[in-house]
Amino acid sequence: MELYIKGIGCVSPQLTYNNSVFLPEIKKYAGKHMMCIEPDYAPFFDTGSLRRMSRVVKFSAAAALTALKDSGITQLDAITTGTGYGLLENSEKFLTSMAGATGSVLSPTAFIQSTHNTIGATIALITGCNGHNNTFSHKGFSFESALIDARLLAAEGAKHILAGAHDEISEKTFALLDRLHAFRNNHDAALNDYEKGSNGIVAGEGAAFFILSAHQSEGDYGILVDNTIFYHPESTVQVKQYIDEFLEKNNIGLENIDVVISGINGDTNSDKFSHETNHLLFAHQTIALFKHLCGEYMTATSFGFWLAAKMLFTQQVPQSVILKNRHRQPKYILVYNVFQNDHSLMLLKAC
Amino acid sequence: MATLKKEIFEQLNLQHIKPEDVAYDQPLFVEGLGLDSIDALELIVLLQQKYGIKLANPAEGPKIFYSIKTMAEYITAHKKQ
Amino acid sequence: MEVYIAGKGIISAIGLNVGETLHALKAGISGIGTQTNLLNRHDNNLPTGEINLSNAQLAAMGGLNADYSRTALLSIIAAKEAVANACINLKDFRTGFISATTVGGMDKTENFMTAFIRDGELKNIDQVLYHDSGAITELVAEQLGIRNFVSTISTACSSSANAIMYASRLIKTGVLDVAIAGGTDAMSLFTLSGFNALMILDEHLCTPYDDNRKGLNLGEGAGYIVLVSEKVAAGLNRKPTVKLAGYANANDAFHQTASSPEGKGNCLAMQGALKMSGLAPQQIDYINLHGTGTSNNDLSEGMAIQRIFGEHVPDSSSTKTYTGHTLGACGGIEAIFSILAIEEKLIFPNLRLKTPMKELNFVPVTELKEGVEVKHVLSNSFGFGGNCSSLIFSKVN
Numbered sequence: 001m002e003l004y005i006k007g008i009g010c011v012s013p014q015l016t017y018n019n020s021v022f023l024p025e026i027k028k029y030a031g032k033h034m035m036c037i038e039p040d041y042a043p044f045f046d047t048g049s050l051r052r053m054s055r056v057v058k059f060s061a062a063a064a065l066t067a068l069k070d071s072g073i074t075q076l077d078a079i080t081t082g083t084g085y086g087l088l089e090n091s092e093k094f095l096t097s098m099a100g101a102t103g104s105v106l107s108p109t110a111f112i113q114s115t116h117n118t119i120g121a122t123i124a125l126i127t128g129c130n131g132h133n134n135t136f137s138h139k140g141f142s143f144e145s146a147l148i149d150a151r152l153l154a155a156e157g158a159k160h161i162l163a164g165a166h167d168e169i170s171e172k173t174f175a176l177l178d179r180l181h182a183f184r185n186n187h188d189a190a191l192n193d194y195e196k197g198s199n200g201i202v203a204g205e206g207a208a209f210f211i212l213s214a215h216q217s218e219g220d221y222g223i224l225v226d227n228t229i230f231y232h233p234e235s236t237v238q239v240k241q242y243i244d245e246f247l248e249k250n251n252i253g254l255e256n257i258d259v260v261i262s263g264i265n266g267d268t269n270s271d272k273f274s275h276e277t278n279h280l281l282f283a284h285q286t287i288a289l290f291k292h293l294c295g296e297y298m299t300a301t302s303f304g305f306w307l308a309a310k311m312l313f314t315q316q317v318p319q320s321v322i323l324k325n326r327h328r329q330p331k332y333i334l335v336y337n338v339f340q341n342d343h344s345l346m347l348l349k350a351c
Numbered sequence: 352m353a354t355l356k357k358e359i360f361e362q363l364n365l366q367h368i369k370p371e372d373v374a375y376d377q378p379l380f381v382e383g384l385g386l387d388s389i390d391a392l393e394l395i396v397l398l399q400q401k402y403g404i405k406l407a408n409p410a411e412g413p414k415i416f417y418s419i420k421t422m423a424e425y426i427t428a429h430k431k432q
Numbered sequence: 433m434e435v436y437i438a439g440k441g442i443i444s445a446i447g448l449n450v451g452e453t454l455h456a457l458k459a460g461i462s463g464i465g466t467q468t469n470l471l472n473r474h475d476n477n478l479p480t481g482e483i484n485l486s487n488a489q490l491a492a493m494g495g496l497n498a499d500y501s502r503t504a505l506l507s508i509i510a511a512k513e514a515v516a517n518a519c520i521n522l523k524d525f526r527t528g529f530i531s532a533t534t535v536g537g538m539d540k541t542e543n544f545m546t547a548f549i550r551d552g553e554l555k556n557i558d559q560v561l562y563h564d565s566g567a568i569t570e571l572v573a574e575q576l577g578i579r580n581f582v583s584t585i586s587t588a589c590s591s592s593a594n595a596i597m598y599a600s601r602l603i604k605t606g607v608l609d610v611a612i613a614g615g616t617d618a619m620s621l622f623t624l625s626g627f628n629a630l631m632i633l634d635e636h637l638c639t640p641y642d643d644n645r646k647g648l649n650l651g652e653g654a655g656y657i658v659l660v661s662e663k664v665a666a667g668l669n670r671k672p673t674v675k676l677a678g679y680a681n682a683n684d685a686f687h688q689t690a691s692s693p694e695g696k697g698n699c700l701a702m703q704g705a706l707k708m709s710g711l712a713p714q715q716i717d718y719i720n721l722h723g724t725g726t727s728n729n730d731l732s733e734g735m736a737i738q739r740i741f742g743e744h745v746p747d748s749s750s751t752k753t754y755t756g757h758t759l760g761a762c763g764g765i766e767a768i769f770s771i772l773a774i775e776e777k778l779i780f781p782n783l784r785l786k787t788p789m790k791e792l793n794f795v796p797v798t799e800l801k802e803g804v805e806v807k808h809v810l811s812n813s814f815g816f817g818g819n820c821s822s823l824i825f826s827k828v829n
Contacts, residue, residue, distance in 0.1 A: 047367025048385050079683070085564050086586065091622075095542060098625050099549035105399055107362075108392045111626035112688050112816070115534065116565070116586035121817025124683040130700055133683040133819055134594055137536075138584040139566035145583045145598075152601045172545070176560050231573070231582050298564070342566075388690060392631060409631045 001155045004351070005221040007071025007211035009063040009164075010306040011036050012294045013204060017062070019070055022310050026293065026320045028190075032183040033169050033203035034295040038062075045126075052109055053122075054089045056168035060119045060207035061126065064164060068127065071211035077158040078132040080149040081120045081165060082142030084298020088170035090114040095172075119166055119207075132158065140339025143302045147227045147346070154214040164209030165299035174203060189266065194292050195275075195323055197268035204295015208302035210309070220351050222312030222333075224305075226250050227346040236276040239343065243281060243336075246345050258328035259317060260285045261304050263337030263344075265296040273338050278324075286328050288321040301337045301344055308333045312350045352423045359419065362397045363390050375420045380413065391416060404429045435600045436665040436672035436828070437657050438610075439518025440768045441510040444653030444755045445481035448493070449513055454772055457780050458800060462754045464637055464649050478628070479637055481651025481756025482619055496575060501537040501562055502618035502652075504571045506761075510654035511572055511612055518658040525609035525664060528581035529573045530599040531656075532591035532615030534760035537563040539620040568616070581608060586760065589722070589815030590681070591615050593763030593823055596657065597679045603661050610664055614656030614764025623759065624650060630689065638725035640750035641734070641796050643787040648724040651756025655764030657771070674771050677808065677826035678711070680704025684818030690728050695736030697820035698722075702740055702810065705822040715808050716746045716824070718779050720770045721796065722812040723750025724757050733812060734792040745794035746810075747801065753783035763813040763821065770809040770825045777804050 010016040013034035014027055027037070036059050041050060044062045053061070068076065093110040112118075117135040124133050132153060136145035143165035150163040177183065184200030212224065226249070230242045247254060260282045264271045278287055288311075294303040311317055311330045335346040352375055360370055368384065380386045391412045398404045404426065406412070415425045440450055445463025447453035456463065464481045483490070487505060491498035494508035511529070515522065540559040547553035562568065569584040581602070585595045592615025599613035617623075627633050627650060634647035665672050682704060684697025691698065706713060722733050730750075737745055751769050752758075758765050773779060782796035807827045814820045 051364040051366055052389075084566065091538075092545075094626065095545045095622065096549055098542065098621065099546045101625070105396050105405075105631075106625055106629040107396045108626070108629035109389060111622075111629055112389065114626075115588050115816055117588055117815075117817040117819055118688075120587070121683070121688060121819070124685045124818060125688070128685050130683050130685050130697060132681045133587070133817075134585060134598070134681065135587050136583060137565040137586040138569060138582065139564065141566065141583055148602075148607075149598065152605060155605065156601075172548075173560070176548075176557060179554065179557060180561070229581065231579060298566075387687070389688070392629065395631070396629070 001151050001214055003151060003154055003212040003214060003224045004216050005210055005224060005309050006073065006213055007067040008221060008306055008309050009066030009070060010208040010303065011038060011059040011063045012206035012303055013037060014293050017066065019066065022314055023318050023320055028188040029186045030188050032178065032185055033174060035169060036206055054087065054113060056087055056089060056166060057113060057119060057122060060166035061122050063207040064123045064162060064209040067209040067211050068162065073160045073211055076127050076129040076131065076160055076162055078153045078161045079120050079123055079129055080134045080146040080161065080163050082136045082146040082299055083116055083165060084137065084139055084142050084167050086116040086137055087114050087118055088168055088173050092170055092172045123162065139298050140337065140342035140344060141229050143299045144227060144229050144344045150212050159213060159215065161212045162209060163212055164207065165302035166207035167205055167297040167299045169203050169205045189292060191289055191292050191323060194264055194266040194289055197271060198266050199268065201265050201267045201270065201296040204297045204300060206294050206303055208306045221309040222351060223349050225347040225349055230343045232341045233343060236273060239273055239277060240280060243345065250347055252332065254281060255284065257285050257332050257334045259288055259311065259330045259333045261288045261290060261308055261333060261335040263291060263301065263304060264289050265291040270338065277336065284326055286317060286322060286326045287324040288317060289323050290321060298339060301335060304335045304337060305346060308335055308348045312348060352419055355423050356419050358397060358401055362393050376418045378418055379416055402426050402430050433604050434662050435603050435659050435676045437674045437676065437771055438520060438660045438668060438672050439514045439658035440771060441513025441517060442655045442765055442768045443483060443506055443509045444758060444765055445483055445651055446754050454776065457754065460781060460783060460800065462783055464756050478633055478635060479649045480619060481649060483652060496571065500571060501540045501568055503533055503535050503537060503539060503616050504568045506618055506652065506654040507531060507568065507572045507616035508575050511576060511656045514612055514656040514658050515576060519670060520610060520658065522577060522610060526580045527578060527610040528599065528602060528608045529569065529576060529578045530583050530595045530611055530613040531569040531572065532585040532595040532760050533565050533568055533617055534586055534588055534591060535617045535620050535623060536565040536568050538622050539618050542620060542622045587815060587819040588817055589759055589762055590813040590819040590821040591760035591763060593813040593821035594681055596763065596767055596823060597681060597821065599659050600676050600679065603659055609661050611659045612656050613659055615761045616654035617652055617758055617760040619650065619652040632726045634725060637784060638753065639784045640723035640725035640753055641730050641782055641789055642785050643789045645725045645727065645730060647726050649756040651758040653755060653758045653761045653765050655761055655768045657767055673828050674774050674825050675828050676823065678705040678709025678824040680708065680822055682820045684820055686818055689816050691732035691814065693732060695732035697818050698733050698736035698814055699739055701820040701822040702736065705810065705824045709824045709826065711808055713741045714744050716810050717806045718773050718809045719746055719748035720766050720809060720811040721748050721750040722814045723752055725752065730789065731791060733814060734789060738793055747779045747797050749780050749782035749796045751780055766811050767823055770811045773806045773809050774825060774827050777806055778802055779804055779806065
């Protein structure tokens with residue numbers, strides 16, 4: 001079932017929390033990670049609630065509430081979220097208190113807010129939404145699963161669905177992954193550096209939420225036509241087959257795709273399939289990247305989705321994201337991402 | 352009690368309230384400060400970590416944590432020497 | 433379109449497989465006791481529903497490397513049993529593995545982190561690579577040979593019920609033909625400490641639905657069922673005898689950890705499941721209660737049940753009195769208990785219930801009932817964050 005994108009909210013390492021602008025300027029990052037540019041939270045939460053919210057809860061709930069306000073919808077029927085690592089800061093906080101404990105009772109707040117469904121639950125609490133509420137936590141399929149869930153919900157009769165994803169960079173987890181040589185220095189890298197390839201990823205974080213509905217109305221950003229996942233394909237041939245099948249299922253030819261938003265992250269190993277498919281299949285498409293803007297994290301495709309929605313609405317493909325320009329008006333956008341051999345495809349189109 | 356007030360504010364992260372606005376005999380729960388059951392648990396942790404008092408039965412909480420004054424009285428009565 | 437149950441696999445404190453589990457259920461043998469060496473760092477002697485096997489022993493059973501998270505080790509054992517029980521060649525169909533967990537690889541991470549935080553010790557640092565829920569699921573999916581579709585749900589105590597629901601919806605919409613769905617959670621100090629901090633653990637064996645109940649006992653385990661489409665079911669040699677008749681996911685939207693006094697979310701979930709199944713409340717033969725044993729939980733659930741069933745509350749019991757609260761796995765484990773109730777014509781007792789709750793007009797059964805025609809079973813799983821899920825299993829005509 002096709003879903004109309006009625007509202008968007010995105011907090012990321014770029015200035016994206018303000019819906020009235022579209023990547024006005026690009027912030028470059030020198031180090032191994034990109035942290036979110038966060039909004040003022042006062043308009044979103046009372047100070048009494050804020051005291052208990054960790055950073056990721058704040059920026060994720062703010063993104064969700066932004067999407068809700070943006071859509072003009074007051075009644076939510078369902079909430080479905082994805083997160084790869086869940087709430088790391090709170091987990092680390094509780095683990096730290098466990099490490100220092102000597103048999104005494106520990107502070108419960110960090111534990112309570114460490115469960116993966118905390119953000120989904122927080123939004124349900126704030127909006128009073130008693131409907132379906134799900135949280136997926138599966139690597140590069142987390143946001144994708146939430147989107148599939150949203151499409152199922154719409155087919156089952158849900159009118160307005162909040163779907164989104166979040167992941168955060170936390171001190172200890174980052175330090176440990178760094179020790180395992182997961183990251184590389186960004187050195188203010190430009191888009192083209194991402195195509196050249198290197199060793200390691202640049203860590204990112206963020207939250208992006210969308211109000212989706214099977215019912216069209218004026219002012220919709222665009223349409224989510226379909227999305228799919230394919231798990232651990234063994235070859236580019238198999239990947240090509242999956243992509244062909246996906247497009248065929250949606251009665252669309254490769255030639256109709258105007259823009260491919262690619263999840264190339266600059267790590268040679270990770271980008272193997274993306275480069276090959278760009279070369280094999282997408283010779284005639286404008287190719288746009290996004291991880292030079294938000295970094296790499298398990299739910300980065302939610303940023304890619306935000307980018308697609310903005311492109312469809314403004315009918316602009318910002319120069320700052322173009323890897324290869326075929327000067328095509330963005331009517332059909334395909335988002336293709338690979339995270340540790342979890343492949344994701346999303347097809348969107350203009351209203 | 353001034354120290355206790357400071358400790359309570361820290362434990363509960365009450366950044367949004369001015370300490371001088373909270374009187375020692377003011378009810379902490381129900382009205383005013385908007386504290387809830389999780390805050391009650393945090394106060395139990397405070398009792399243990401700062402004063403060595405173990406509160407085994409959370410049901411006693413509402414009585415002890417009624418106000419900063421009642422909390423201080425409880426601590427004085429039960430503090431480990 | 434109907435969705436049928438073709439197989440089941442389980443491991444918990446009361447049995448390493450379905451056969452042992454059924455034996456314990458019938459004999460009234462609870463698996464909750466004082467901790468073994470698994471969590472010997474914890475000062476309190478809190479009763480837990482631990483599986484009395486080391487990671488090495490579990491690894492030998494399941495065929496996974498013993499260094500992996502216990503959550504994965506439990507998962508593979510139950511998932512493999514479910515697949516074997518179904519007698520289906522997974523490769524012939526579009527097969528998905530939909531798992532659920534709250535602990536994920538935390539059992540390994542906490543081991544590493546404690547040493548790291550205290551002494552800067554970096555030994556076993558690569559254990560953190562399997563911390564995330566998806567990593568656990570993929571370890572198992574690889575062993576099962578899954579190629580089409582994987583996902584993991586993490587909604588606290590309703591996780592594996594939601595996984596079963598998601599799987600069913602994927603089958604009904606033609607995305608999958610077969611799905612292995614359920615969940616897994618291993619014992620971890622993180623969870624034990626967390627629940628202890630919430631002061632909802634019982635220092636003695638838990639007594640759900642007892643007026644004097646003091647809290648819950650944590651447990652561990654994994655439970656998976658194999659769901660198949662009508663078409664696949666028709667082609668099986670052994671025709672399924674149970675189907676997933678209805679389900680619903682609702683949110684209480686009341687508080688992060690406590691349930692609303694009237695059990696609003698619980699009510700919505702049960703009503704939604706009944707509506708989908710097309711059943712009237714009086715057609716339910718048995719309710720497998722969420723019944724954790726906390727003061728708040730049992731009251732909310734009990735009140736919600738009264739609201740829906742009125743004067744005619746069916747037989748009910750909390751099987752957490754046997755296994756402890758297996759968190760992310762409880763939906764899957766208790767789905768299997770519900771299916772067994774139908775297949776074996778049994779109603780399992782709520783152990784250790786002495787004094788009925790004064791607020792309720794019904795009392796869970798306290799003795800095993802045998803030879804009972806159990807056609808429809810309602811299974812509840814209500815979690816932190818207000819996540820409420822209910823499943824209804826029905827006997828196939």
